Amino acid sequence: xxxxxxxxxxxxxxxxxxxxxxxxxxxxxxxxxxxxxxxxxxxxxxxxxxxxxxxxxxxxxxxxxxxxxxxxxxxxxxxxxxxxxxxxxxxxxxxxxxxxxxxxxxxxxxxxxxxxxxxxxxxxxxxxxxxxxxxxxxxxxxxxxxxxxxxxxxxxxxxxxxxxxxxxxxxxxxxxxxxxxxxxxxxxxxxxxxxxxxxxxxxxxxxxxxxxxxxxxxxxxxxxxxxxxxxxxxxxxxxxxxxxxxxxxxxxxxxxxxxxxxxxxxxxxxxxxxxxxxxxxxxxxxxxxxxxxxxxxxxxxxxxxxxxxxxxxxxxxxxxxxxxxxxxxxxxxxxxxxxxxxxxxxxxxxxxxxxxxxxxxx
Amino acid sequence: xxxxxxxxxxxxxxxxxxxxxxxxxxxxxxxxxxxxxxxxxxxxxxxxxxxxxxxxxxxxxxxxxxxxxxxxxxxxxxxxxxxxxxxxxxxxxxxxxxxxxxxxxxxxxxxxxxxxxxxxxxxxxxxxxxxxxxxxxxxxxxxxxxxxxxxxxxxxxxxxxxxxxxxxxxxxxxxxxxxxxxxxxxxxxxxxxxxxxxxxxxxxxxxxxxxxxxxxxxxxxxxxxxxxxxxxxxxxxxxxxxxxxxxxxxxxxxxxxxxxxxxxxxxxxxxxxxxxxxxxxxxxxxxxxxxxxxxxxxxxxxxxxxxxxxxxxxxxxxxxxxxxxxxxxxxxxxxxxxxxxxxxxxxxxx
Numbered sequence: 074x075x076x077x078x079x080x081x082x083x084x085x086x087x088x089x090x091x092x093x094x095x096x097x098x099x100x101x102x103x104x105x106x107x108x109x110x111x112x113x114x115x116x117x118x119x120x121x122x123x124x125x126x127x128x129x130x131x132x133x134x135x136x137x138x139x140x141x142x143x144x145x146x147x148x149x150x151x152x153x154x155x156x157x158x159x160x161x162x163x164x165x166x167x168x169x170x171x172x173x174x175x176x177x178x179x180x181x182x183x184x185x186x187x188x189x190x191x192x193x194x195x196x197x198x199x200x201x202x203x204x205x206x207x208x209x210x211x212x213x214x215x216x217x218x219x220x221x222x223x224x225x226x227x228x229x230x231x232x233x234x235x236x237x238x239x240x241x242x243x244x245x246x247x248x249x250x251x252x253x254x255x256x257x258x259x260x261x262x263x264x265x266x267x268x269x270x271x272x273x274x275x276x277x278x279x280x281x282x283x284x285x286x287x288x289x290x291x292x293x294x295x296x297x298x299x300x301x302x303x304x305x306x307x308x309x310x311x312x313x314x315x316x317x318x319x320x321x322x323x324x325x326x327x328x329x330x331x332x333x334x335x336x337x338x339x340x341x342x343x344x345x346x347x348x349x350x351x352x353x354x355x356x357x358x359x360x361x362x363x364x365x366x367x368x369x370x371x372x373x374x375x376x377x378x379x380x381x382x383x384x385x386x387x388x389x390x391x392x393x394x395x396x397x398x399x400x401x402x403x404x405x406x407x408x409x410x411x412x413x414x415x416x417x418x419x420x421x422x423x424x425x426x427x428x429x430x431x432x433x434x435x
Numbered sequence: 436x437x438x439x440x441x442x443x444x445x446x447x448x449x450x451x452x453x454x455x456x457x458x459x460x461x462x463x464x465x466x467x468x469x470x471x472x473x474x475x476x477x478x479x480x481x482x483x484x485x486x487x488x489x490x491x492x493x494x495x496x497x498x499x500x501x502x503x504x505x506x507x508x509x510x511x512x513x514x515x516x517x518x519x520x521x522x523x524x525x526x527x528x529x530x531x532x533x534x535x536x537x538x539x540x541x542x543x544x545x546x547x548x549x550x551x552x553x554x555x556x557x558x559x560x561x562x563x564x565x566x567x568x569x570x571x572x573x574x575x576x577x578x579x580x581x582x583x584x585x586x587x588x589x590x591x592x593x594x595x596x597x598x599x600x601x602x603x604x605x606x607x608x609x610x611x612x613x614x615x616x617x618x619x620x621x622x623x624x625x626x627x628x629x630x631x632x633x634x635x636x637x638x639x640x641x642x643x644x645x646x647x648x649x650x651x652x653x654x655x656x657x658x659x660x661x662x663x664x665x666x667x668x669x670x671x672x673x674x675x676x677x678x679x680x681x682x683x684x685x686x687x688x689x690x691x692x693x694x695x696x697x698x699x700x701x702x703x704x705x706x707x708x709x710x711x712x713x714x715x716x717x718x719x720x721x722x723x724x725x726x727x728x729x730x731x732x733x734x735x736x737x738x739x740x741x742x743x744x745x746x747x748x749x750x751x752x753x754x755x756x757x758x759x760x761x762x763x764x765x766x767x768x769x770x771x772x773x774x775x776x777x778x779x780x781x782x783x784x785x
Contacts, residue, residue: 125680146686158681162699171695172685219685 074136075101075227075259077122082131084117084283091117092283095131099227104253104260108270109280110306115263116231118280122261123229124148135226146175151220152229155236157212159204159219166200169219186222193252194218210241217252227259234269246272267307271295279303301429304355310386310398312355312423319350327432329354329424332371333392339424341432352432355423358386361399364416373397375411380404389413477761481754482564488750501559503528506545515539515556517549526559527551568755576752578759580731581738585717585760588653588734593712595658597705603659604667604701605693609679619668626661630721638725652726653734657716663708670704671697706774714764735760 082095092114099105107115120126122133124145132139140148151172159168166187173183191197194214204212213233220228233249234242250273253260264270270277271291279286279294279302286306287299298304304312317331326340331354339352364370373389387399387407399415407413424432446456476495480488483497502511505528512528517539519525527539527549537556539549572578607619630637637656646652674697682692698705720736727733733741739756742749768775 120680123680123684125683145680145683150684152681152684154677154681156675156677158675158677160678160682160696171682171687175686175688175691223685 075099075225076134076136077227077259077261078132078134078137079118079122080132080134082118082121082128082133084114084121084126085129090283092121092128095283095285097278097285097288099259099261101259102257104262104273104275106270106274106277107261107263107280108265108267108277108306109286111265113280114283115265115280119152119229119231119261119263123150123152149226150229151223151225151227152231153216153220153233155232157204157216157236159212159215161204164201164203165196165207165215165218168204168215169222172219172223183222186224187218190218190221193221193255209237210245213237213245217249221256225258227261230260230262232264233262235264235266242269249273267309271307277307279306281306297431298423299431301353301355301425304423304425304431308357310358310400312357313361313397315354315356315391315395317352317354317424319352327352327424332395335369335371337369337419337422339422339432341424351427353425353429355425356417356421358398358400360421361397361415361417362401363405364414368416369419370414370416371397372412372414375407375409375413378407378409387413389415477754478758481568481751481758482566483568483751483754484563484565485749485751487565488754496562497564498560499563501561503542505540505542508545512540512542514542514559515551516559517551517556527556529556565751568751569759572752572756576741576756577730577733577738578735578756581733581735584650584732585735588650588719588723589713589716591650592654592657592716593709595654596660596663596712597709599658600660600663600708601667601698601701601705602693603664604671605697607664608668608671609674609676609697619665622661622664626665634721634725641726646726648727648729648732650727650732653719653723657719657722660712660715663712666708667701667704670701674700703774706771710767710771710775713767717760717764 077097077099079095079097082092083090084092095118097105107118109115117126121128124140124143128141133141135148135150159165160171163171169187169190170183173186187200188197191200194217196211196214196218199207199211199215204215207215213236216233230249234245237245246269249262253273262269262273274291276288277291277294278288281302287294287303289297294303294307298307301314305314315331317329320328320330320336322328323338326338328336329339329352330336337354339354361371371391373391375387375389377388379386379388382404383402385401385404385407387401389397389399391397397415401407426432446452447459479495479497480493484499487494487497487499501514503514504511508530512530514526515529515537517525517527525541528542530538530540530548532538532553535553537551537553539551539556540547541549603622607615607622641647641652641656644652646655678696678700679692682696687695718736719734720740723734723737724740727737730741735756739753739760742753742756
């Protein structure tokens, strides 16, 4: 079992608040990713769960029992560190055995577990080498192996792939995903890379400034970001935002004008409409396309074209000076300086109120 | 020979000698003489007889006046080179000297006595090593006993120094607690207090603890060295905290973290401190001299001091035994100097 519950967790270093009122329930076997910009407190939160730091307020429960006062060693968790933190003076085998020896496990059992983990991670050939003689990817495997042999209730991974080169990161990401599928153990994974978050997570926790902004499945975060921050943070390239003005209240929402006279209906709870003057509309670059006749048109001037083959990234400026980014499929014949018209699907527009919160219904 | 000359006269490039070449050359050669001069003089003098030591002007090599056995005389007579009035040079043995006239005889024809003005003769000199300077103390001086005491003090003090200093350094580098930097500052501040200032209080403490006239009285006050704590702490700061977190996750106790993770990783700095400690303790003189008053407890350095009596200083023995006591320290440096330089570079100390 590996149910982890965070209840009103707060952490402050002196007068600096790092985490504020964190509430989260993590189910057994779930892979939860903490994601956020650097300094958002995601690593601190992981260290609190691990027991390497103490929260200033709130309770941490593992399988229902409060573990605030339980030392890290006795929480039954295993952690993989960003720098791997392998003991440089021990062989791979001793690295993996260290934790088990400390819990006085019989030699035979230790050997069996190491053999099993080494086979699973394909590191049998390096068992008698020292970490210094291994490549980055191999060290990463050893670090994971050291966590696996512990047979923990949950794995905590602190940016485990950030020290690897891009290619290796993709392979290791896939391996981590299959490892989770096989072990079915709870995993908490910290990263600032949203691709890792999107591909690995059952649920993503988006953190900013020590607060949880949104917790949801990757696709829900992408499709229904709850606020401007999440909308801007999740998805690459970033979402386009346009300031808009509420023109009138419709039966099931609002009519919003933006970008020089563009008008679009936006679904919203009708009772909230009257109070709102300014709104922000968002549209993902992938959801913009070259306008056909009869579609709403956004005239723009192209500043830069990045042809990637399968898709083309167009940087453009709208008539009011707003920057627009569009990802168009294929290889359309567009050059720098061209004047083109982009269009959007109304149902793929995101609308946020003056406080940056998503308008209900959209 | 030409390669030696080439090495010694190497310039920094260019056709002629730049003034910096000359400056560097003079500086380095001067440094070599400054550093090796006393050592060479010490080794050379340790082979001199007491008479040769008293000679003026002094020499580097041990010269003595040559002597020869002459028929009809029980003792060997000193040989002199005499230039006669006819310009011929002869080697004569001196029988006795009366005022400015020396009575000399020819070793080949011992019957006839020749009277020579002392200005006209020069002694025949030859190099002779007075090895009895070395052998005598081993036979008549408790060298082995002193050696045993010195080795005991050095080893025990070094061992305890390494353990206690590394523990202090571990706490001061890896634990966050109030007043950590104050404690560190306090330890560093003691670096500035010389032994002579705390001699008297230290003596009364040792005396009150009943450690007077005990080798432990020599060992214990020296084991907590601020230099050692500082050196090890600086090195331990470079050990990533994540390793210690990882060990905590691996259910290691704090003692195990210290003993099985931090200590092995501090090995280079420990080696440096061990070398320093051996040299310091081996060369200690003042403190053992104060604590130890019974002869059988003397360390080598204190034992050597017994040759310096109130009325008579036996320089030849002192010099010879100084060479012997220097040897272990020199050997330590010769074999471990690579360790010292890399270790000191690694600790960020200069």
